[in-house]
Amino acid sequence: SQQGEEDPQALSIQEGENATMNCSYKTSINNLQWYRQNSGRGLVHLILIRSNEREKHSGRLRVTLDTSKKSSSLLITASRAADTASYFCATVETGNTPLVFGKGTRLSVIA
Amino acid sequence: DTGVSQNPRHKITKRGQNVTFRCDPISEHNRLYWYRQTLGQGPEFLTYFQNEAQLEKSRLLSDRFSAERPKGSFSTLEIQRTEQGDSAMYLCASSLLWGDEKLFFGSGTQLSVL
Numbered sequence: 270s271q272q273g274e275e276d277p278q279a280l281s282i283q284e285g286e287n288a289t290m291n292c293s294y295k296t297s298i299n300n301l302q303w304y305r306q307n308s309g310r311g312l313v314h315l316i317l318i319r320s321n322e323r324e325k326h327s328g329r330l331r332v333t334l335d336t337s338k339k340s341s342s343l344l345i346t347a348s349r350a351a352d353t354a355s356y357f358c359a360t361v362e363t364g365n366t367p368l369v370f371g372k373g374t375r376l377s378v379i380a
Numbered sequence: 381d382t383g384v385s386q387n388p389r390h391k392i393t394k395r396g397q398n399v400t401f402r403c404d405p406i407s408e409h410n411r412l413y414w415y416r417q418t419l420g421q422g423p424e425f426l427t428y429f430q431n432e433a434q435l436e437k438s439r440l441l442s443d444r445f446s447a448e449r450p451k452g453s454f455s456t457l458e459i460q461r462t463e464q465g466d467s468a469m470y471l472c473a474s475s476l477l478w479g480d481e482k483l484f485f486g487s488g489t490q491l492s493v494l
Contacts, residue, residue: 300481311384311471311485312423357422361481367413367436368483370422 274371275358281377288345290374292358293338299361301334302368303343306355315343315356320363350380384486386472392492393462400458401489405474412455413483414447415471416440423471429455430477462493 276291294301300319304312318325318334318341325332331344345352355375359368385404393399405412411430415423426445427437431452444462449455459466469490473483 302482304483304485309469309488309490311487312473312483313485314482317482359422366481367425367428368481369425370415372420372422 275356275374277374278372279375281379282348284348284350284378284380286348288348288352288376288378290343290356290376292341292343292371294358294360295339297363298336299363301341302359303332304357304359306357306373312357348378350378352376352378384472384474384484386486386489388489389487390490392494394494395462395464397462398458398460399462399491400456401470403455403457403472403486405454405472406484408476409474409484410452410477411475412449413473414455414457415473417469417471417488464493467491467493
């Protein structure tokens with residue numbers, strides 16, 4: 270199945286800095302979601318953005334979607350050590366299910 | 381509700397043995413999904429159920445894999461004649477049929493085939 274591609278594969282920043290992760294996908298989508306996964310655990314849903322939306326906020330998270338470029342970005346502001354995790358984008362393709370995940374970005378926030 | 385529950389958390393088996401995993405979804409969720417994840421990769425879709433009906437199976441799911449969801453509640457995933465390549469984290473997730481397509485994941489079952 271097709272997957273999104275996250276960029277970068279790994280990111281290391283200092284606490285307090287902002288972290289930006291990008292996701293590109295291949296097909297038309299109904300919505301795009303971001304998930305977080307702590308090591309050895311299940312995934313936790315962070316935010317969903319629909320194909321007719323361009324930007325969405327939730328707390329320290331900001332997600333953008335550019336359907337013409339088939340890309341999305343996730344910005345985490347004022348990062349904390351507890352934000353250390355892997356972040357995955359996932360798409361729901363138009364008229365199709367289920368969620369198709371990318372390979373993820375591993376974020377390390379250093380205190 | 382305590383969320384999606386998976387058992388066991390870890391399973392070590394010898395090549396050629398059969399293993400079975402269980403998933404208890406959030407009680408009011410109609411849809412249940414199985415994904416497989418290997419180290420450094422994203423989850424790969426295996427199969428999903430809507431109530432008790434298995435609606436889609438990935439081409440990744442060989443005939444050694446079978447999943448059931450009797451009565452539309454808990455689900456089991458069985459792997460017969462395990463191979464070393466089956467070693468992975470098996471994740472279960474559930475969602476509402478008419479919700480916002482957000483998945484709730486369990487903590488997964490880590491399978492190691494020796």
